[in-house]
Amino acid sequence: MAATEFEVTNVVRGDRRSASRWVLSHVLRQKWQIFWLFSGAFTNAAFAAAIPILIGVAFRDILHSPPDYHGLLLASIYIVVSQTVRAAFSVSAEEYRLGM
DSSP states (O other): OOSSSOOOOSOOOOOOSSHHHHHHHHHGGGHHHHHHHHHHHHHHHHHHHHHHHHHHHHHHHHHSSSOOHHHHHHHHHHHHHHHHHHHHHHHHHHHHHHTO
8 A cells, every 4th residue: 555645657757957957848748738829929919910011001092092992991801800810819719728
């Protein structure tokens, strides 16, 4: 009979040569979580960066003589779609985090 109440099997020991190596040895076991963390951050940043770019496109289209209303309409549709997709990603990530 064991001296403890619980028995831990398949223990993976971290690299204890330094604090940074110990942290890195634990982080590298979570490769998919790290991938999703950075891909989610990149996606959010890309969709956030779309706003000033598309506003600049719309502004340029209005300054044309005569104004390019079709270009303005496309830029506004792209703004709405990009922010809707960004919000959907954000909500789905939050629901996943909360376990809903």
